[in-house]
Amino acid sequence: MKPFLLVAQREITTRIRKRSFLVMTLLGPILFGALIIAPALLSSSSEPEDLNLLVVDHSYILPGTPKAEGANLAYLNPAEVSEEQGLKLVRDQEEVDGLLYIPESINGDAEFSIQNAKLYTKETAPLGLASELEGLLERFAYEGKLRHFGVDPAIVTQAKSSASVKSLELSDQGSQASGTEVKTAIGFLGGILVYMFTFLYAAQIMRGVIEEKTSRIVEVLVTSVKPAQLMLGKILGIATVGLLQFGIWIVLTLAVASAAGAAGLLATDPSQMEAMSAAGMPQSGMMQSALEVLDTINVPGLIGMFLFYFLSGYLLYGALFAAVGAAVDSETDTQQFMLPLTLPLVLTFVMATSMMENPNGTLAVVLSMIPLSAPIAMMIRIPFGVPWYELLASMSFMVLGFLGTVWLAGRIYRVGILSYGKKTTYADLWKWIRMKH
Amino acid sequence: MNALRAKGIHKRYATHHALRGLDMEVPQGSLFGLLGPNGAGKTTLIRIINRILEADEGSLELFGSPLGPDAAQRIGYLPEERGLYKSMKVGEQAMYLARLRGLSSADAKQRLHSWFERWELQSWWDKKVSDLSKGMAQKVQFITTVLHEPELLIFDEPFSGFDPINAQLIRDEMLRLHREGRTIVFSTHRMESVEELCSHIALVHQGRNVLHGTLQDLKDQHRSGQFILRYRSEQPLELHLPEGVSASEHRIETDGIIHLGLRAGVQDASRVLSALASQVQPYQFEEVVPSIEDLFIKTVTQA
Incomplete structure (x- = not known):
C-alpha cells in the first residue's frame, strides 16, 4: 500500500475507535438540535412576569386600561397624587414595581403630555416596555384627537383594511414563491x-x-x-x-425524524398542520410555506x-x-x-x-x-x-x-x-x- | 564496496552553514562510529542520508548507486529524538511503522511476533504505548528500526535513555547484526562504547570530516613514541638511557614497583626495551596508545 494511504488509514482507524468519536456521533444531532430548539424553548418558557405599575395620569389620556403588554396598571387619583407622592407610594409598597407618570397637558393638547411621560421602575425595565407604553399612549391620544375632530374611532377601525403581497420570483420555469x-x-x-x-x-x-x-x-x-x-x-x-x-x-436525524413522525410528534402533512394551527400553534403556517419553498x-x-x-x-x-x-x-x-x-x-x-x-x-x-x-x-x-x-x-x-x-x-x-x-x-x-x- | 559514500556535502540553514564539504566513506559491513561535538553537523548528515533533508551540494551513494526513493526500505533509522504515538496500541503502532517501511501486513506481523517473543514483550501487544516504561518503548522503537532487515542501519545516540541492562541488550544486538554482515553507523558521545564496538570511526567537526579510518589505523597514526617501563626495585635506579630516549617520569608506583615514563621514537620499542632490560628487573613494558577520547579532544581543540 502507498505510504500516503497508510497514513490516511491510520488516521481513520485510530479516530473512529476513540470513545469521543462514538459519543460525538451519537450526541451530535441531539446537541445540534438542542442548539436550534433551546433558544426558542427558553424564550417561550421564561416569559417575564408582568410588572405592577402605578399610574399617575395628570392629563387624563388613559381611560383606565388595566393592562398593557408586560405590565398591570393601577391608577391613582391624579387630583390627589403628585409625581413625588406616587414615587413614595412605589417605594413603600413592595409588590409595586414602578410608576408611570404622565404630566398635565397644556391647553388641552395631549402632545406635550405623551412626549414627557416618565416610567420609573425599581429594577431595569424589560426591553420593549417603554415602547409598549408609548404605543398605548399614542393610541389613546390618536383616538382623543379623532373624537376632538368629531370622528368616531370605531369608524376609522372599520375603514382599515389589510393587504398581503406575496413575493414571487420570475424565472424560466414560471413564477415561484x-x-x-x-x-x-x-x-x-x-x-x-x-x-x-x-x-x-x-x-x-x-x-x-x-x-x-x-x-x-x-x-x-x-x-x-x-x-x-x-x-x-x-x-x-x-x-x-x-x-x-x-x-x-x-x-x-432522518431516522429520529421519521420515528417521531410515525409517533405523530411532528406534523408532516397539511391536515396535521391545520389541526395544529387550530390548536393555536402559530408556526405551522410558516412550516407549510417552508415546505412549499423547499419544493422550489x-x-x-x-x-x-x-x-x-x-x-x-x-x-x-x-x-x-x-x-x-x-x-x-x-x-x-x-x-x-x-x-x-x-x-x-x-x-x-x-x-x-x-x-x-x-x-x-x-x-x-x-x-x-x-x-x-x-x-x-x-x-x-x-x-x-x-x-x-x-x-x-x-x-x-x-x-x-x-x-x-x-x-x-x-x-x-x-x-x-x-x-x-x-x-x-x-x-x-x-x-x-x-x-x- | 562502500555502503555509503558522501562527497562534498554542503548544507546551509538560514543562519548557519551546518555541513561544509563533508566527505565520508562507510565500508560495507563496518560498525561505524560517527563522532563529534554537539552542533558538529552529525544529525544534519544523518537526516540527509535518510532523505529527510536534501543537501545543497554534493553527492551521496548508497551501496554504489545514488541515493533514491528506495532508501527508506534499505535503511533502518533510529533517531536521537524518538517517540511513538502515545494513544496507539503497541502492536498496531509497530505494524504501522513496519508497513510504512514497505513490509506486507503478514510479514510484519510474523516478524514482530518473533521479536516480541525474543524480548519478552508479547503481553504488551494490545496495551497502549503510554503504558510502556521508557525502556520498553525504546525496545519497541529499536525493533521497528531493524524489522525490515535493512542493509544499512543508522542509530543516532542509540544508548541514550536506556538503563545499563537495556543498553547492554542493544549493544549485543548491534554486535549480532554486525556479525551478520549488516553495516551499522551510529553516533554517540560515549567513548568507551566506541572503543568497544567500532571498527571504523569518523570525527565530524564544524561540518567537516576531520578524522577517519579504522580504529587501529587511527591509533597507529597518532602514536606518540611514549613508553612505560615498570621494574622491580625499592628505589628508582640510576639508569643509562639509549641515545634519543629521555625519561619523562621516574617514581615509585607501589611497594617494590618503579614507574619509568619514556619519550622515544615511534619505532624505538625494541631498542629501548633491550637497552634497559639488562639494567633492571622488568615487570611490565607498554607503549602509550592514545585513546579515542584523547584523539577526539586533541583534534577538536586543535581545529
Whole structure:
C-alpha cells in the first residue's frame, strides 16, 4: 500500500475507535438540535412576569386600561397624587414595581403630555416596555384627537383594511414563491455548518500534527513518507472521518425524524398542520410555506454544493492549520498564528446578515469569490440563486485557493515538523516558505 | 564496496552553514562510529542520508548507486529524538511503522511476533504505548528500526535513555547484526562504547570530516613514541638511557614497583626495551596508545 494511504488509514482507524468519536456521533444531532430548539424553548418558557405599575395620569389620556403588554396598571387619583407622592407610594409598597407618570397637558393638547411621560421602575425595565407604553399612549391620544375632530374611532377601525403581497420570483420555469425567510434560514444553516465543521476538523488536524511533533515520531515517519504526503494523508484521513460522521448524523436525524413522525410528534402533512394551527400553534403556517419553498429549491444541488464548499474549505483551512501545528511546539503556542486563520471565517460570519439582506450585492459577491470566505458566503447565497458563471468562478478560485494553501502549508510543514525548541515567528515562516529543502 | 559514500556535502540553514564539504566513506559491513561535538553537523548528515533533508551540494551513494526513493526500505533509522504515538496500541503502532517501511501486513506481523517473543514483550501487544516504561518503548522503537532487515542501519545516540541492562541488550544486538554482515553507523558521545564496538570511526567537526579510518589505523597514526617501563626495585635506579630516549617520569608506583615514563621514537620499542632490560628487573613494558577520547579532544581543540 502507498505510504500516503497508510497514513490516511491510520488516521481513520485510530479516530473512529476513540470513545469521543462514538459519543460525538451519537450526541451530535441531539446537541445540534438542542442548539436550534433551546433558544426558542427558553424564550417561550421564561416569559417575564408582568410588572405592577402605578399610574399617575395628570392629563387624563388613559381611560383606565388595566393592562398593557408586560405590565398591570393601577391608577391613582391624579387630583390627589403628585409625581413625588406616587414615587413614595412605589417605594413603600413592595409588590409595586414602578410608576408611570404622565404630566398635565397644556391647553388641552395631549402632545406635550405623551412626549414627557416618565416610567420609573425599581429594577431595569424589560426591553420593549417603554415602547409598549408609548404605543398605548399614542393610541389613546390618536383616538382623543379623532373624537376632538368629531370622528368616531370605531369608524376609522372599520375603514382599515389589510393587504398581503406575496413575493414571487420570475424565472424560466414560471413564477415561484420566493420564500425569503426560508432561504435565509437554509443559507444561514449551511453557513453555520461549514463554519463549525471547518473549525472542528481543521483543529483536529492541527492537534494531530502537534502530537506527532511533540512525540518526535515524525522523524521516523518522514524517512518513509514525504512530508507533503504525510500532511495530505492526515488531512484526507480526517476528512473521511468527518464525512463518515456527517453521514451518520444525517441517517440518525432522518431516522429520529421519521420515528417521531410515525409517533405523530411532528406534523408532516397539511391536515396535521391545520389541526395544529387550530390548536393555536402559530408556526405551522410558516412550516407549510417552508415546505412549499423547499419544493422550489434544488435540494440535491444544494447538498452537492454544500459538500463541495465544505470539502474545499476544509482542505484549505486544514492545510493552513496543519502548517500552524508544524510551526509550534505545543498547543499553547498556536495563538499567534491562529488569528489570521480565524479572522476571515469569523468576519464572514459577522457579515452574514448583510449578505442575507442583499445576497447578490457587491459584498456578498466579493466574499463568495475569495477562497478564505467563499465556503460560508456561498452557502448563504446559494438558496437565493447564484448565476452559473459566478458559481463557476467561485469554485475555480476555491480549487486554486486550496492548491495554493496546500503548497504553502506544505513548505512550512516540512521545515516546521523538524524544528524543535525555538519559538517560531512570522519571519521564520517566511524563511521556511522560501527555503530550498 | 562502500555502503555509503558522501562527497562534498554542503548544507546551509538560514543562519548557519551546518555541513561544509563533508566527505565520508562507510565500508560495507563496518560498525561505524560517527563522532563529534554537539552542533558538529552529525544529525544534519544523518537526516540527509535518510532523505529527510536534501543537501545543497554534493553527492551521496548508497551501496554504489545514488541515493533514491528506495532508501527508506534499505535503511533502518533510529533517531536521537524518538517517540511513538502515545494513544496507539503497541502492536498496531509497530505494524504501522513496519508497513510504512514497505513490509506486507503478514510479514510484519510474523516478524514482530518473533521479536516480541525474543524480548519478552508479547503481553504488551494490545496495551497502549503510554503504558510502556521508557525502556520498553525504546525496545519497541529499536525493533521497528531493524524489522525490515535493512542493509544499512543508522542509530543516532542509540544508548541514550536506556538503563545499563537495556543498553547492554542493544549493544549485543548491534554486535549480532554486525556479525551478520549488516553495516551499522551510529553516533554517540560515549567513548568507551566506541572503543568497544567500532571498527571504523569518523570525527565530524564544524561540518567537516576531520578524522577517519579504522580504529587501529587511527591509533597507529597518532602514536606518540611514549613508553612505560615498570621494574622491580625499592628505589628508582640510576639508569643509562639509549641515545634519543629521555625519561619523562621516574617514581615509585607501589611497594617494590618503579614507574619509568619514556619519550622515544615511534619505532624505538625494541631498542629501548633491550637497552634497559639488562639494567633492571622488568615487570611490565607498554607503549602509550592514545585513546579515542584523547584523539577526539586533541583534534577538536586543535581545529
